[in-house]
Amino acid sequence: xxxxxxxxxxDTSQAHPARxxxxxxxxxxxxxxxxxxxxxxxxxxxxxxxxxxxFMNRAVAHLAGLGVxxxxxxxxxxxxxxxxHQIVQGIVxxxxxxxxxxxxxxLRHAEALLVSNPEGATDYIQADVREPGVILEHARTVLDFSxxxxxxxxxxxxxxxxxxxxxxxxxTLVSALPSGSxxxxxxxxxxxxxxxxxxxxxxxxxxxxxxxLRSREEVGRLLAGLEPIEPGxxxxxxxxxxxxAPRPEPSGMYAVVARVP
Numbered sequence: 001x002x003x004x005x006x007x008x009x010x011d012t013s014q015a016h017p018a019r020x021x022x023x024x025x026x027x028x029x030x031x032x033x034x035x036x037x038x039x040x041x042x043x044x045x046x047x048x049x050x051x052x053x054x055f056m057n058r059a060v061a062h063l064a065g066l067g068v069x070x071x072x073x074x075x076x077x078x079x080x081x082x083x084x085h086q087i088v089q090g091i092v093x094x095x096x097x098x099x100x101x102x103x104x105x106x107l108r109h110a111e112a113l114l115v116s117n118p119e120g121a122t123d124y125i126q127a128d129v130r131e132p133g134v135i136l137e138h139a140r141t142v143l144d145f146s147x148x149x150x151x152x153x154x155x156x157x158x159x160x161x162x163x164x165x166x167x168x169x170x171x172t173l174v175s176a177l178p179s180g181s182x183x184x185x186x187x188x189x190x191x192x193x194x195x196x197x198x199x200x201x202x203x204x205x206x207x208x209x210x211x212x213l214r215s216r217e218e219v220g221r222l223l224a225g226l227e228p229i230e231p232g233x234x235x236x237x238x239x240x241x242x243x244x245a246p247r248p249e250p251s252g253m254y255a256v257v258a259r260v261p
Contacts, residue, residue, distance in 0.1 A: 010104045015207040018077045018105065024038055041199075041203055055236040060084055064091035070148070071088060072097075072098050072100070072173075074100045074153055079112040094117070123138075147178060147180075151174065158212055178260070185222060185255070187214060187254050189214065189253065190214060192235070216233065219256075233256040238251075
């Protein structure tokens with residue numbers, strides 16, 4: 001009997017969260033299986049993905065404006081301009097960014113993530129947030145953990161089920177950060193639009209993916225020991241710092257930036 005064929009590095013027969021998200025925000029680095037999955041989702045999910053991306057842009061720009069010049073971005077996703085390093089290096093040219101994702105397709109596109117300003121640096125590691133020690137070990141080779149760091153967990157932790165200890169994962173990552181660091185977090189909700197949340201959860205489950213949506217209280221527990229900065233834990237379109245939110249906009253995505261005391 002011959003040995004079984006090795007599993008392909010990139011499985012195009014199954015939808016993947018990073019590629020579905022890429023389709024939701026209008027990207028082109030996805031496969032028909034991901035598009036088919038995205039089209040089955042409620043249209044509000046696509047709106048939420050775009051709101052989430054806009055929040056990330058505002059949040060990291062705010063931190064760079066405060067002088068934060070080091071970022072650890074876990075769950076990077078497929079590169080989509082502007083990428084995090086393009087935003088922060090446009091404000092602090094010497095900023096350093098370490099990107100992390102567990103999807104092999106992101107590694108294929110990592111070159112786009114590594115085009116840094118000459119004054120700064122970017123790096124990429126293929127790793128899983130469920131192994132935070134591996135990520136931290138690599139990040140320490142690029143970032144200075146004696147100075148403030150921006151930790152980005154954008155639309156990631158709702159793919160980590162309760163039995164995989166999302167609270168312990170975040171606590172491990174945050175505990176490694178020095179005082180003055182910040183956590184940038186967004187997380188899809190199950191209590192703002194419950195019917196839409198249930199439909200999205202079922203669609204992901206049919207494609208073999210876990211979607212662990214959480215309430216505002218449950219998302220707040222991820223911030224244990226941290227100090228949310230204004231406007232606190234709100235929906236993604238409500239998170240503005242330099243100016244008020246332009247107008248009320250429905251959203252099922254929570255967003256927050258919290259400081260490490």
